[in-house]
Amino acid sequence: MTNAAQGYFPAYTDALFSFLQDWKQLHPNAGVFAFIAEADIEVVSQLQKSCNQLGITLVGGVFPSVISSDGIHKRGICLINVPEMPPYFLLNQAGLGVAGERIAEQVLNKLEQLQSTDETCTLFLIFDVLIPDIASRLDDLYLKIEDRVNYAGLCAGSETFQPIASVFSNDLQLTKGLLAILWPETHKFIVQHGFSMPNQMLMATSTHGNRITQINWKPAFEAYQELIHQKYDVLLNKDNFYQYAVHYPLGLVRAADQIVVRIPILLDDDGALICSGEIPENAMLTLFQAPPPNPNHFVNELAEEISHTATTTESMHLVFYCAGRKMHMGEGAQTEIDGLYEKSGDKEMLGALTLGEIGTSSVGGQPVFHNMALVVCELSHE
Incomplete structure (x- = not known):
């Protein structure tokens, strides 16, 4: 070029x-x-x-x-x-x-x-x-x-x-x-x-491609909803899903503590999270709060x-x-x-x-x- x-x-x-x-x-x-x-x-x-x-x-x-x-x-x-x-x-x-x-x-x-x-x-x-x-x-x-x-x-x-x-x-x-x-x-x-590694780890216990059906053996949306409410006091539901999901993405933990961010972009009728990018089954995940504006x-x-x-x-x-x-x-x-x-x-x-x-x-x-x-x-x- x-x-x-x-x-x-x-x-x-x-x-x-x-x-x-x-x-x-x-x-x-x-x-x-x-x-x-x-x-x-x-x-x-x-x-x-x-x-x-x-x-x-x-x-x-x-x-x-x-x-x-x-x-x-x-x-x-x-x-x-x-x-x-x-x-x-x-x-x-x-x-x-x-x-x-x-x-x-x-x-x-x-x-x-x-x-x-x-x-x-x-x-x-x-x-x-x-x-x-x-x-x-x-x-x-x-x-x-x-x-x-x-x-x-x-x-x-x-x-x-x-x-x-x-x-x-x-x-x-x-x-x-x-x-x-x-x-x-x-x-x-x-x-x-610019994301840093949080302490709490999760497991994607059931996935298919970019679709997560279970997190920690719970239905994926239910587990995601509970975590966001517990950690950030945000009441997530199907209507405001994408409004909040972009602020609380998931992190896929790879070798050498490398973190790859995955944004949940859709919620299907079965309560599965559809992410932008695949999540391997039994992969270790973490929940992020995205960096504050103007870092x-x-x-x-x-x-x-x-x-x-x-x-x-x-x-x-x-x-x-x-x-x-x-x-x-x-x-x-x-x-x-x-x-x-x-x-x-x-x-x-x-x-x-x-x-x-x-x-x-x-x-x-x-x-x-x-x-x-x-x-x-x-x-x-x-």
Whole structure:
């Protein structure tokens, strides 16, 4: 993503088309990486038409909102232009295959196109949030590819969790699909949520994929309801479920005390909790109270990590911010983004609100599916 130009456009206008024309004149093999707000999903077809007319390779995703230096926008388009689009592929849900073998097969094929580079590629994945087994597919993918690539990514889609065509290229718009891009440089993707480990542990005694039916051998909603009332004096019911669940997410305890956040997003008729991301059976869980709004210490730590990874003084950062985190933080979400923008020293910052985040704890490490996190990536440009 080096030598990238970029821009935020509140709507599809002549200025956007001129932006694409100018980029094509500078770079004959130009590509565009686009983030489009859900409310402007009809823009995808216009952007496809323009890029096809100009001979520009296009890939991108549709998200609940987009982010620019001016704030979080329910409407608009963010464009990241690259001199030459790296290898990429799209797969629909049927084409993902069992245990991720189709994803791994496509990645290995694309890696062959990049044999000339001495650096490890970054595999950037955008899944539709309605794919129910993203965490398992990441585990399977790592078993097949291991540390031949670095891993990062996002979930696209509608904040209503209704089906939309959330990933696209010049000719495709896919519902419940995957967009994968192999960036030929080693980019540092920072993924953080700022949660600390509570003392009380729970057990997911009966689960199926992202559906928890029992916690501590009790019906999941009953146990969750009791815990929230006991610890936080909140009276949770079916009517106010999502209003409060985003403030009291679950934590999945992994090796080395690593915590992966899971937001309960739906409550089914049987009292099971449907989470954004799988929960293994008999997994150890904890109940969080999400961090208070405006936790400046978290922004400071994240900004410091960004500064340590900066490779050039002429750079910008992509920022992907969990939509559930924004719902919890309220106006504090903008404060966190503003703080990162100010401390980064960037001339511009672009990104999107996401419905799940993918990152690793180390370069080349195993990819993990997160909720409530921020993903930050540095881009160098001319």
